[in-house]
Amino acid sequence: MHYARPVNFAQLLFPDFSLILCGWLVCRYTALNRTVWEQVESLVYYFLFPVLLFQSIVRSPLDLGAASSLIAAGLLMGMAGIALAYSLPALPWIGARIDRRDHAGAAQIAFRFNSFIALALAERLAGPQGLLQIAVLIGVCVPLFNVGAVWPMARHSGTGFGAALLRNPLIVATALGMATNLAGLQIPDWLTPTVNRIGAASLALGLMAAGAGMQFGSLAQGKVLAASVLAIRHLLLPLVAWVLARLLRLDATQSTMLLAFSALPAASSAYVLAARMGYNGAYVAALVTLSTLLAMASLPFALGVLLQR
Known part of the structure; x- marks a missing residue:
């Protein structure tokens, strides 16, 4: 998993985090x-x-055969994150210091990821091949992570979650894309420039929207729970991904995508889900914000330290 030349990942990630900062500044200090x-x-x-x-x-x-190891690594990493998050109330010291209801709403922070940032980084790190691989990871992991996020809160919710999963636009787009690819079909040449422009707009607006959604309130409460789920998200999952990349013998591009995937900030929609299901949305929003900031350290750690070993 070594690169032939050194890569300054902090410098590579700077444009994307600059857009996040722009979104926060525009949202906070202008009429937008x-x-x-x-x-x-x-x-x-x-x-x-x-x-x-x-x-x-x-x-x-x-090539599903070639992608099978990457898919397995993504699912195993995701299941490890869910298991670690779920285990927090049972841990001797931590369990006594966290509120069970806050844990139910915040557990998702440990494993859900920001798709906006994932797609932007994939293209910068590995071009079209990186985009393809991260798209496959998103497609297979979104259903698992959504179930993992809702499960602790499900007893207090009457939502039709199965139907919501089937209507998830990311899952639908991934399924249609894979079916089209395996059928040997392509986007017509005359439509490609329009689709390219839509893709470019989605990355810039998605990153700015992630910044606009940042909130710094409620961070003072539930410090032990906050530290625990963020440690899983930004320290333990990159380590798990590094181990899986070695065990499953992923190639250089697959390893890069898996390590990047493991260190992403939490999904910006996590607080919406928590609030909609009657939990402490403000607290979860604060965790998402802190996760976004921590990703500025965890991504260079995953890509610049672990990936080189």
Whole structure:
């Protein structure tokens, strides 16, 4: 898993985190407030991102046999994150210091990921092949992570979660893209420039929307729980991914994508899910914000330290 030349990952990631900062500054200090960015987030999530996912999968031939190790690594890493998050209340010292209800809402922070940042980083790190691989990881992990996020809260919710999964635009786009790819079909040449522009817009707006969604309130409460789920997200999962990449003998690009995937910040929609299901949305929003900041350290750690070993 060594690179032929040194890579400054902190410098490589700077443009993406600059866009996150721009989104936060624009949302906080201009008339383009949170109400505006909620609409932008919906546009990205329901239209722009699915188009990018579909294009990323269709653009390059997909070899399921070659991708099977990467898929297995992503699922195993995800299950490890879910298991670690679920185990927190049972741990001797930590369990006595966390609120069980707050844990149910915040456990998702330990394993859910920000798709906006995942797709932006994949293209910068490995080009079209990286986009294809991260799209496959997103497609197979989103259902698992969504179930893992909702399960602790499910007893207090009457939502039709199975139907919601089937309507998830990222899952639908991934399934359609894989079916189209395996059928040997392509996007027509005359439509490709339009699709490319949609993809570029989705990355820039998605990153800015992630910044606009950052909130710094409620960080003072539940410090032990916050430290625990963020340690899983930004320290333990990269270590798990590094071990899996070696055990499953992933190639250099697959290892890069898995390590990047393991160190992503938590999904910006986590607080929406928690609030919608009657939990402490403000607390989860604060954890998402802190996770986004911590990713500025965990991504260079995963890519610049672990990947080189």
